[in-house]
Amino acid sequence: SAPKQIALRVNGSEHQLLLSPDAPLLYALRNDLGLNGPKYGCGLGECGACTVLVDGRAARACILPVGGLGQREITTLEGLGDLAAPDPVQQAFIECQGAQCGYCLNGMIMTVRALLNRKPEADEADIRRELRGNLCRCGTHLEILASARRAVE
Numbered sequence: 001s002a003p004k005q006i007a008l009r010v011n012g013s014e015h016q017l018l019l020s021p022d023a024p025l026l027y028a029l030r031n032d033l034g035l036n037g038p039k040y041g042c043g044l045g046e047c048g049a050c051t052v053l054v055d056g057r058a059a060r061a062c063i064l065p066v067g068g069l070g071q072r073e074i075t076t077l078e079g080l081g082d083l084a085a086p087d088p089v090q091q092a093f094i095e096c097q098g099a100q101c102g103y104c105l106n107g108m109i110m111t112v113r114a115l116l117n118r119k120p121e122a123d124e125a126d127i128r129r130e131l132r133g134n135l136c137r138c139g140t141h142l143e144i145l146a147s148a149r150r151a152v153e
């Protein structure tokens with residue numbers, strides 16, 4: 001549908017963007033706001049590479065229309081932390097070398113963050129269940145699980 005003015009709350013700031021309400025949030029984040037933490041993988045809601053937090057819960061930005069977000073708070077990987085002050089989940093993935101190519105890591109980190117927001121004492125079974133829908137084509141699953149376990153500690 002036709003572009004219109006849309007307000008998006010991202011990483012603590014409000015942005016006014018001219019977008020079609022049907023446009024996927026992922027496009028707005030990457031193309032309009034220059035936030036390249038969330039990745040484009042499948043574009044179909046199936047791989048998890050594009051995961052962001054919406055009001056603290058994991059959501060797949062590639063299938064989320066910008067028009068439906070209202071005042072909800074969107075957090076991207078950039079909003080979690082940076083090298084100087086990483087989120088504990090980011091720190092754990094660095095320490096346990098959770099990355100091979102790294103393409104899936106945004107989704108892994110954001111999904112673990114969302115799990116810990118809900119359940120700070122998450123156990124191995126919780127972590128596995130939560131990450132089941134996040135695909136890693138390098139097969140770095142053991143390092144990713146180790147990173148997630150470290151994040152709980």
Ligand code: FES
Pocket residue numbers: 039040041042043044045046047048049050051060061062063
């Ligand atoms: Fe969004 Fe794959 S790119 S789930």
